[in-house]
Amino acid sequence: MDAKIDWSTIRLVAFDVDGTLYDQRAMRLRMLREIAANVMQTRSLTALRVLRTYRQLRESIGDDEIDGFEDVLIARTVKASGVDQTTVRSIVAEWMERRPLTHIRACRYPHVTELFAALKQKGKTIGILSDYSAGDKLRAMELKADHIVAAGDAGVGILKPHPRGLEVLMKQAGASPAETILIGDRIERDGAAARRAGAMALIRSSRPLDGWLHVSTYADPLFAPLFERSPG
Numbered sequence: 196m197d198a199k200i201d202w203s204t205i206r207l208v209a210f211d212v213d214g215t216l217y218d219q220r221a222m223r224l225r226m227l228r229e230i231a232a233n234v235m236q237t238r239s240l241t242a243l244r245v246l247r248t249y250r251q252l253r254e255s256i257g258d259d260e261i262d263g264f265e266d267v268l269i270a271r272t273v274k275a276s277g278v279d280q281t282t283v284r285s286i287v288a289e290w291m292e293r294r295p296l297t298h299i300r301a302c303r304y305p306h307v308t309e310l311f312a313a314l315k316q317k318g319k320t321i322g323i324l325s326d327y328s329a330g331d332k333l334r335a336m337e338l339k340a341d342h343i344v345a346a347g348d349a350g351v352g353i354l355k356p357h358p359r360g361l362e363v364l365m366k367q368a369g370a371s372p373a374e375t376i377l378i379g380d381r382i383e384r385d386g387a388a389a390r391r392a393g394a395m396a397l398i399r400s401s402r403p404l405d406g407w408l409h410v411s412t413y414a415d416p417l418f419a420p421l422f423e424r425s426p427g
Contacts, residue, residue: 200376200395200408202420207370208314209322209361211379212329215399216336217302219380225298230290241278245286248276257326257354257384264354265347292328296335303336304399306413311338313421320368324361324377326354326384342367356387361394382407 213219230243249272256264256271269287273280314321323329323343330343344364346353351360365375372393379385380399386407389396397417398409410417 200397200417200420202317202319204374205319205376205395206374207320207322207365207368207376209324209364209375209377209394210340211377211381211385212323212325212332213327214380215378215385216307216332216338217299217304219302221302222295222298225302226290226295229294241282242286242290245272245276245278245283246290248272249283249287249291253326253354257356260353260357263352265352292331296331299332299335300337303338304413307336308338310413310418310421313418317421319421320370322364322368324355324364324385324388355384356391358388358392361388361392365392365394 210216230246233242234240249268252271252275253268256268261267269280269283272278272283272287276283278286311321320342321340323333323340325332325344326346328345328347333340333343342364344351344360344367346355346360348360348363351363353359355361361375361377365372368375375389375392375394376397377385377389377392377394378397378399379389382396382398382404386396386398396407398404398407399411399413400407400409401411403409
């Protein structure tokens with residue numbers, strides 16, 4: 196697929212977060228070291244078991260497109276892990292929300308800040324569409340967006356690939372699907388959500404993806420028009 200975008204027609208540039216703005220593999224390696232240290236210190240596999248169960252169930256709930264997914268996810272994690280709800284919520288908050296913030300700046304992909312600056316210089320609206328809470332992550336990465344929408348927000352309540360989150364984001368930004376591009380890292384989540392909403396999808400991938408527009412870095416020539424100076 197020819198890597199061409201007419202940026203003059205794009206009003207809203209929406210980004211997924213995990214795996215799109217930062218290197219998720221690098222993050223997982225860092226967090227694996229932390230969880231291993233926790234297991235040694237506490238002599239307990241509870242946190243590891245809960246996190247593994249939570250992640251697996253989150254994927255299946257996304258596949259099933261369950262409305263009000265958060266309560267369902269917690270309830271299923273409690274049942275599958277045999278750990279009480281308060282402990283499950285505490286483990287998820289600590290290991291999925293708080294601890295990664297220490298590492299996320301170091302895992303941020305190169306050229307992201309420059310791309311954000313170029314988008315603002317060109318008058319584009321920057322949106323964030325994440326299946327997880329994203330405000331603290333953006334601040335930790337030293338990035339700013341005009342609109343942030345998470346799957347757990349009121350009025351959304353459903354994970355990608357359902358397009359509701361992107362539809363909410365477009366409404367907030369006052370952008371039509373034809374004026375919107377969603378940049379993500381998963382064709383089955385981000386790509387599908389964009390197409391179902393009628394928007395353009397751009398997938399960050401180190402390998403070609405048949406039938407999908409993709410880039411491997413944020414220094415890709417596809418973004419070059421955004422860095423061009425306006426005449427005069």
